[in-house]
Amino acid sequence: MHRLMVLSRVFDKACCELSNNWFPAEGEEASVVGAFYGLDPADYAAPHYRGTHIVYHMRGAELWRLACQALAKADSYTGGRGFAHGGPADMGLLPWLGGDIGPQIAQATGAALAFKYRKERRVVVNAFGDGMSTRGDFHEALNLAGIHHLPIVYIVHNNQWAISTHSTRFLANQNVAEHARAYNMHGESFDGNDLFATQQTVSAAIERAREGRPSLLEARTWRVRGHWAGDKVEYREHLKDVMRPQPDPIPRLEEELERRGVLKGADLQRHWQQAQEQTEQAIAKAQAAPSSEVVGIGLDKVFMPRAQEA
Amino acid sequence: MARLTYVEGVIAALTQCMRQDPDVFLLGQDIGPFGGTMQSTKGLWEEFGYERVIDTPISEAGTAGLAVGAAMQGLKPVMEVSFGEFVTSCMNEIVTQAPGVYYYTGQRAHCPVVFRTKMGDGPYRGHPQCYESWFMHVPGLKVVMPAFPDDCKGLMVAAIREPNPVLFIEDMYLYHAVRGEVPDELYETPIGKARVVREGKDLTIVATGWFVHKAVAAARQLASDGIDVEIVDPRTLAPLDIETILNSVKKTGRMVTAHEAWKIGGAGAEIAAQIAEEGFGYLKAPIVRVGAPHVPVPIPKPIRDVYLPDVDDIVSAVKKVMAWQR
Numbered sequence: 001m002h003r004l005m006v007l008s009r010v011f012d013k014a015c016c017e018l019s020n021n022w023f024p025a026e027g028e029e030a031s032v033v034g035a036f037y038g039l040d041p042a043d044y045a046a047p048h049y050r051g052t053h054i055v056y057h058m059r060g061a062e063l064w065r066l067a068c069q070a071l072a073k074a075d076s077y078t079g080g081r082g083f084a085h086g087g088p089a090d091m092g093l094l095p096w097l098g099g100d101i102g103p104q105i106a107q108a109t110g111a112a113l114a115f116k117y118r119k120e121r122r123v124v125v126n127a128f129g130d131g132m133s134t135r136g137d138f139h140e141a142l143n144l145a146g147i148h149h150l151p152i153v154y155i156v157h158n159n160q161w162a163i164s165t166h167s168t169r170f171l172a173n174q175n176v177a178e179h180a181r182a183y184n185m186h187g188e189s190f191d192g193n194d195l196f197a198t199q200q201t202v203s204a205a206i207e208r209a210r211e212g213r214p215s216l217l218e219a220r221t222w223r224v225r226g227h228w229a230g231d232k233v234e235y236r237e238h239l240k241d242v243m244r245p246q247p248d249p250i251p252r253l254e255e256e257l258e259r260r261g262v263l264k265g266a267d268l269q270r271h272w273q274q275a276q277e278q279t280e281q282a283i284a285k286a287q288a289a290p291s292s293e294v295v296g297i298g299l300d301k302v303f304m305p306r307a308q309e310a
Numbered sequence: 311m312a313r314l315t316y317v318e319g320v321i322a323a324l325t326q327c328m329r330q331d332p333d334v335f336l337l338g339q340d341i342g343p344f345g346g347t348m349q350s351t352k353g354l355w356e357e358f359g360y361e362r363v364i365d366t367p368i369s370e371a372g373t374a375g376l377a378v379g380a381a382m383q384g385l386k387p388v389m390e391v392s393f394g395e396f397v398t399s400c401m402n403e404i405v406t407q408a409p410g411v412y413y414y415t416g417q418r419a420h421c422p423v424v425f426r427t428k429m430g431d432g433p434y435r436g437h438p439q440c441y442e443s444w445f446m447h448v449p450g451l452k453v454v455m456p457a458f459p460d461d462c463k464g465l466m467v468a469a470i471r472e473p474n475p476v477l478f479i480e481d482m483y484l485y486h487a488v489r490g491e492v493p494d495e496l497y498e499t500p501i502g503k504a505r506v507v508r509e510g511k512d513l514t515i516v517a518t519g520w521f522v523h524k525a526v527a528a529a530r531q532l533a534s535d536g537i538d539v540e541i542v543d544p545r546t547l548a549p550l551d552i553e554t555i556l557n558s559v560k561k562t563g564r565m566v567t568a569h570e571a572w573k574i575g576g577a578g579a580e581i582a583a584q585i586a587e588e589g590f591g592y593l594k595a596p597i598v599r600v601g602a603p604h605v606p607v608p609i610p611k612p613i614r615d616v617y618l619p620d621v622d623d624i625v626s627a628v629k630k631v632m633a634w635q636r
Binding site: 076077078079080081082083086088089090094095096097098100102103104105106107108109110111112113114115117118136137139140141143144147298301302303304305306 | 335361366367369371372373374375376377378379380381382383384385387402403406407410411412413414415416417418419420449450452471472473474
């Protein structure tokens with residue numbers, strides 16, 4: 001998991017250099033990697049857009065094709081026509097269909113409904129930001145999951161920011177997990193910058209979900225950078241008194257791993273080295289790939305032909 | 311063959327598809343023991359139970375998202391949006407989400423969802439909206455709008471078997487008012503194929519829903535004046551069978567469009583524009599559109615009847631086109 005968190009940090013930072021429209025995940029790696037680490041391949045992942053690419057990689061996506069998405073290349077998983085934050089939808093991942101976020105929560109819930117309908121023991125993990133917890137979609141979907149006892153784990157990455165607005169200005173109740181009570185599900189807040197706390201809390205929720213008991217988990221974290229790579233975060237000056245920055249999860253994890261004797265300094269260093277090399281190779285390969293304009297606008301790719309459906 | 315009402319045609323399709331395919335299930339408000347608003351799902355809960363006829367909370371956006379999410383897993387949900395005005399509460403799923411699944415995923419996923427809803431002149435409590443033209447504008451969404459019971463059945467079967475999202479618009483006026491022969495067996499009416507309801511040589515009326523029936527009545531009146539109109543019912547607004555309409559105009563040289571929805575920005579405007587672009591050379595006179603005046607739909611019956619375009623409006627439009635001289 002340390003390796004994945006480091007890879008997320010290095011790859012994400014590099015993509016921020018390549019694309020101004022990237023959403024930097026720096027500082028939130030524990031709550032992202034820990035949230036999706038416990039899923040089986042047959043399960044379904046619906047990650048938040050911030051830090052989404054490491055989840056795609058954990059599900060089997062190749063790094064260079066993800067880099068293609070930052071560079072608007074034809075070999076991206078979206079066929080060269082989709083969003084930079086879309087993933088390979090055939091690897092147990094919810095697709096990214098629009099910039100208006102919130103509908104994904106209901107769609108992830110629909111996947112959980114499908115698993116229950118077919119009496120499969122698969123679960124869904126759906127992550128989103130604290131900003132989405134004020135959407136109607138969130139409340140409607142959680143109520144539906146509560147009514148139907150759906151196999152789903154909702155995780156709020158509470159990084160305290162909805163673009164430029166601090167949570168003290170958009171949440172009536174700073175404890176997002178308390179919504180769980182209204183929807184008859186398990187609710188729990190935890191330190192999202194603590195990898196082990198994240199992973200243990202999510203694992204327990206996944207087990208509950210397999211028994212038809214949904215959960216709403218709140219990973220308390222901190223958005224180190226702006227909303228998008230080019231965001232200068234000047235608005236933060238006005239909110240210094242209410243902000244609650246959290247310590248970087250990676251050095252925290254490294255100290256813990258060394259203290260427990262799980263990994264030595266040299267092992268940790270090797271992960272950083274490998275992440276650097278993997279990222280450089282992926283970007284070099286992506287840079288050599290053809291631009292998305294070669295795929296054409298795809299008038300014949302709007303509707304799936306009847307014959308192709310199994 | 312049985313004589314069924316408009317909505318019974320839809321229900322026959324749902325019943326037979328659900329018997330044949332366990333992946334087909336229904337979601338919507340009051341569709342269970344209540345039998346659906348205006349009896350839209352009468353008898354289905356009795357046969358298929360709560361597992362496949364799922365009564366939902368008043369949460370159109372959440373329910374539509376549920377349907378889209380389940381469809382991406384390969385199930386075949388049919389979500390009922392009780393009335394057309396409620397589509398505004400789940401517009402995001404119908405417009406920005408479901409239609410982009412196949413395109414934006416690089417063809418790695420698809421979304422075989424059906425949204426069914428009722429539009430048009432209905433109970434005078436409310437809900438009389440006709441929003442179909444909004445959806446023609448959206449690539450990736452198929453928009454179906456039948457006018458006859460047999461098309462209700464055949465097109466609903468096709469919609470359920472369609473691998474792409476479909477908005478199935480049912481005409482509220484015709485719901486219980488129209489009866490017709492409907493074959494007993496499971497059959498499909500292809501999406502994207504217009505129906506020539508009446509053949510004629512002088513002028514083409516392109517009409518949808520209730521207005522197909524009004525056009526038929528207008529045609530009878532016009533026949534006594536020696537005007538022989540052809541009536542084309544597109545049946546599906548997207549994809550639009552412009553070829554059938556164009557061929558008709560090629561024969562008649564004149565066109566009137568007629569629908570209950572507002573004239574401005576209505577389906578008739580798009581059809582007229584396409585014919586002007588592709589068939590200008592065939593036209594002997596300008597195209598005239600019949601549609602509702604540009605006011606919010608008045609609710610009480612007496613004023614609604616003033617508001618709604620009628621058979622006479624279609625007759626006058628046709629006469630205006632026939633009389634046109636350069």
